[in-house]
Amino acid sequence: MPRELGPSLNERQFFLQALKEEVRIDSRGFGDFRAIQLDFGDEYGVSDVRIGKTRVLTNITAEVTTPFPDRPFDGPFTITTSLSAMASPSFSGPPSETEVLLARLLEKTLRRSGALDTESLCLIAGRAVFSIRADVHVLSHDGNLTDAACLGVVAALRHFRRGDSEVKGEDVKVFTMAEREGVALSLLHYPLCVTFSFYEGEVVLVDATLSEEQMREGSCTIGMNKHGEVCQIAKLGGAPVDAVILLSCSNLALRHVERMSKVMEERLLEDAKRRYKGGIKAEPSSENARVP
Amino acid sequence: MAADPILLPGDYLDPKVLPSHPSKALKLGPGLLHIPPNSIVSTVAGRLCTDNKKNAVWVEYNSGRYIPVVDDLVIATIHHSATDFYYASISDYSSNAILPNLSFEGASRKSRPQLAPGALVYARITLANKHMDLELECVSASTGKSDGLGPLTGGMVFSVSLAMARRLMLPKPGEQGQLVLLEELGAAGASFEIAVGRNGRVWVDSKSVKSTLAIGNMIQRTDQEGWMVEKQRIMAKRMAKEIS
Amino acid sequence: MAISAEPTVVLSHLHHTDGSATFSQDGYTVIGAVNGPIEVSRRDELPEEAVVEVTVRPAAGVGGTRERHLESILQATLRQVIFIHNFPRRLIQITLQVTSTPDNDSVGSKIVQASVNLPILPSLLQTSVLTLLSASIPLAMTLTSILLAVTPDGILRSPTIKEIQGANSVHVLAFSSHGELLVAESDGIFTMDVWDDVHTVARRICCVETSANDSMQEDGLEEKAGGIMTFVKSVLQEKVNQDLNWKK
Numbered sequence: 001m002p003r004e005l006g007p008s009l010n011e012r013q014f015f016l017q018a019l020k021e022e023v024r025i026d027s028r029g030f031g032d033f034r035a036i037q038l039d040f041g042d043e044y045g046v047s048d049v050r051i052g053k054t055r056v057l058t059n060i061t062a063e064v065t066t067p068f069p070d071r072p073f074d075g076p077f078t079i080t081t082s083l084s085a086m087a088s089p090s091f092s093g094p095p096s097e098t099e100v101l102l103a104r105l106l107e108k109t110l111r112r113s114g115a116l117d118t119e120s121l122c123l124i125a126g127r128a129v130f131s132i133r134a135d136v137h138v139l140s141h142d143g144n145l146t147d148a149a150c151l152g153v154v155a156a157l158r159h160f161r162r163g164d165s166e167v168k169g170e171d172v173k174v175f176t177m178a179e180r181e182g183v184a185l186s187l188l189h190y191p192l193c194v195t196f197s198f199y200e201g202e203v204v205l206v207d208a209t210l211s212e213e214q215m216r217e218g219s220c221t222i223g224m225n226k227h228g229e230v231c232q233i234a235k236l237g238g239a240p241v242d243a244v245i246l247l248s249c250s251n252l253a254l255r256h257v258e259r260m261s262k263v264m265e266e267r268l269l270e271d272a273k274r275r276y277k278g279g280i281k282a283e284p285s286s287e288n289a290r291v292p
Numbered sequence: 293m294a295a296d297p298i299l300l301p302g303d304y305l306d307p308k309v310l311p312s313h314p315s316k317a318l319k320l321g322p323g324l325l326h327i328p329p330n331s332i333v334s335t336v337a338g339r340l341c342t343d344n345k346k347n348a349v350w351v352e353y354n355s356g357r358y359i360p361v362v363d364d365l366v367i368a369t370i371h372h373s374a375t376d377f378y379y380a381s382i383s384d385y386s387s388n389a390i391l392p393n394l395s396f397e398g399a400s401r402k403s404r405p406q407l408a409p410g411a412l413v414y415a416r417i418t419l420a421n422k423h424m425d426l427e428l429e430c431v432s433a434s435t436g437k438s439d440g441l442g443p444l445t446g447g448m449v450f451s452v453s454l455a456m457a458r459r460l461m462l463p464k465p466g467e468q469g470q471l472v473l474l475e476e477l478g479a480a481g482a483s484f485e486i487a488v489g490r491n492g493r494v495w496v497d498s499k500s501v502k503s504t505l506a507i508g509n510m511i512q513r514t515d516q517e518g519w520m521v522e523k524q525r526i527m528a529k530r531m532a533k534e535i536s
Numbered sequence: 537m538a539i540s541a542e543p544t545v546v547l548s549h550l551h552h553t554d555g556s557a558t559f560s561q562d563g564y565t566v567i568g569a570v571n572g573p574i575e576v577s578r579r580d581e582l583p584e585e586a587v588v589e590v591t592v593r594p595a596a597g598v599g600g601t602r603e604r605h606l607e608s609i610l611q612a613t614l615r616q617v618i619f620i621h622n623f624p625r626r627l628i629q630i631t632l633q634v635t636s637t638p639d640n641d642s643v644g645s646k647i648v649q650a651s652v653n654l655p656i657l658p659s660l661l662q663t664s665v666l667t668l669l670s671a672s673i674p675l676a677m678t679l680t681s682i683l684l685a686v687t688p689d690g691i692l693r694s695p696t697i698k699e700i701q702g703a704n705s706v707h708v709l710a711f712s713s714h715g716e717l718l719v720a721e722s723d724g725i726f727t728m729d730v731w732d733d734v735h736t737v738a739r740r741i742c743c744v745e746t747s748a749n750d751s752m753q754e755d756g757l758e759e760k761a762g763g764i765m766t767f768v769k770s771v772l773q774e775k776v777n778q779d780l781n782w783k784k
Binding site for chain 2: 548553554555570571572573574575619622623624625669670671672673674675676677678712713714768769772773775776777778779780781782783
Binding site: 053057084085088089142 | 551552553567569571574589591593595596597598629633635636
């Protein structure tokens with residue numbers, strides 16, 4: 001039953017006083033994100049997102065399964081989030097509220113907005129489809145898991161390559177990466193989340209740290225893509241917030257989503273460049289790949 | 293540096309490196325274990341330090357979680373109160389320590405400080421036995437004076453590494469710990485109050501939110517970025533100008 | 537993908553944990569975190585010693601029997617390594633997250649489950665010890681571990697998945713810094729003589745330090761990687777020097 005104490009009274013008082021003077025504890029602006037770092041693994045479909053001290057690792061895997069009988073053309077897409085003792089000792093044991101909320105928000109933002117074209121995963125209707133699974137591992141929790149995890153999943157989905165496949169009559173053959181180059185997933189749009197924290201009725205902070213999250217009165221997560229299409233707005237309890245503030249939040253969210261999309265775009269491009277070996281796969285060689 | 297070898301857990305100490313004092317008994321400090329009859333073994337990864345005057349030997353290392361030792365000063369957070377005790381926490385996820393209601397300066401049955409859950413106290417550890425609950429006090433048992441201990445009001449808490457907390461509490465931080473930050477800040481005219489807990493918490497209070505934050509952040513950065521004396525001097529001067 | 541035999545380590549890089557380490561070797565990457573000694577639930581507490589809880593989490597999917605098996609080996613080993621009597625009624629919680637395993641292009645995407653338990657064990661053992669060292673939890677010793685495969689061509693160090701499938705038996709051995717055997721897990725058919733050979737080879741790789749040994753030079757493979765103990769030492773030396781740069 002390990003428990004976390006949370007901020008002391010002194011910290012709370014100091015924090016609120018600082019907000020009145022328009023200062024954040026880490027001297028960021030109210031509407032600013034911490035530094036975002038996005039990396040990809042050696043394997044396809046592994047992304048590593050760092051927002052400040054928060055770190056989320058996402059791993060995408062695909063396998064051939066039979067589809068659900070009521071949706072014979074759709075490949076299942078599941079997102080599993082796991083908060084382990086690595087992120088905080090209080091996360092051992094049954095799923096905590098943080099974990100359930102994180103899973104729901106990702107579900108709402110990514111699955112219900114139709115980000116992944118599940119019909120493109122169909123091999124033989126009703127018989128064989130690719131099922132895509134995203135495992136989100138939270139390695140370090142310093143607030144704003146939702147935004148980090150959402151960015152991680154979208155980046156990993158875009159980075160992932162499934163094995164190329166061939167259907168001959170009733171038989172499905174999936175090639176390994178060595179045999180044939182992998183196929184990218186078909187994504188219809190790239191929704192991202194931005195979470196706002198509310199204090200004292202009118203102060204709005206973006207990308208709250210863990211201690212800021214522990215002290216907030218309410219929060220709201222907006223999921224949208226870079227074209228400004230809102231996929232979901234989640235305001236789960238907490239203090240009531242003025243409608244006008246919510247409107248300005250969604251404007252700010254768009255700015256951040258545009259910026260995050262740009263970072264993702266750049267990093268994907270860099271990774272593709274790193275992997276491109278001058279079309280070596282198309283140019284088979286009889287020589288052994290030896291280190292000279 | 294060659295005289296201070298790096299030790300790993302399980303390394304036996306060479307009897308040659310032990311200080312030999314004619315009269316005093318050898319004192320073993322943190323990180324060392326005596327296996328009878330006459331081997332001394334390291335239990336952590338760190339650097340061996342010896343003091344010939346005190347005939348002491350110990351391992352200097354930075355560790356993750358604070359392990360309580362009697363007479364250490366810590367900053368504790370009140371968790372809840374019972375009839376005779378406050379239950380206070382000195383680090384997250386560790387079990388609570390007991391702070392008797394009457395162990396404050398001038399406290400009696402009728403007048404004693406009322407502390408709400410979440411309040412901070414600066415306290416000394418009086419009992420740290422692995423089989424018992426930790427016990428704290430905010431008053432010196434012999435003199436009845438607080439000696440600077442007691443509830444901390446206002447200010448802000450910053451967390452630092454345990455090694456940094458020890459450095460801040462050295463009698464001569466400049467000479468022994470390459471730490472001149474606080475002295476330089478004081479010399480440059482910044483006024484502030486500070487309390488350092490061995491559990492890796494530093495409480496800072498000053499006249500404004502901005503200066504408290506600036507001082508706290510500077511202590512954290514000195515710790516994390518490993519600022520040496522020169523850099524500490526420069527930054528302290530720059531900051532003193534900004535906040536005054 | 538090219539797999540480097542040289543192990544790499546990053547220490548104390550996760551926040552909000554008491555100690556952490558990322559260790560990669562032979563295509564396996566494991567991130568470890570430790571918290572402790574912390575409060576343990578009444579139900580689990582031991583009156584005289586600390587509870588050591590090990591969780592192994594696979595890169596994809598949820599853990600199953602395989603992970604539980606690995607956890608039980610790790611837990612039993614680490615209880616010997618940590619001074620558990622120093623922290624009665626406390627918990628030392630170790631989480632090991634596997635982030636990548638060597639992909640086997642040649643055999644198809646599905647890894648053969650039967651013999652897959654052991655190859656990852658050395659990486660897990662090594663990560664957990666480095667994590668404990670990063671947190672400076674009092675230990676009786678450090679440990680080094682190695683995977684060996686006995687094939688018709690001889691004993692192979694750090695075999696690939698293909699080599700493991702062709703091997704007669706695979707063995708994981710771990711030694712304490714005093715040279716004592718801590719873990720011996722084997723899979724396959726072998727005689728006692730073969731095991732003795734495996735033990736000798738493993739001991740040489742794990743315990744002997746590169747500086748004072750010429751016998752290593754015989755074998756090209758071993759010469760390059762050297763004693764694992766030497767590697768662990770150099771990693772920690774760096775950490776201690778960095779932590780204590782203020783100490784003259």
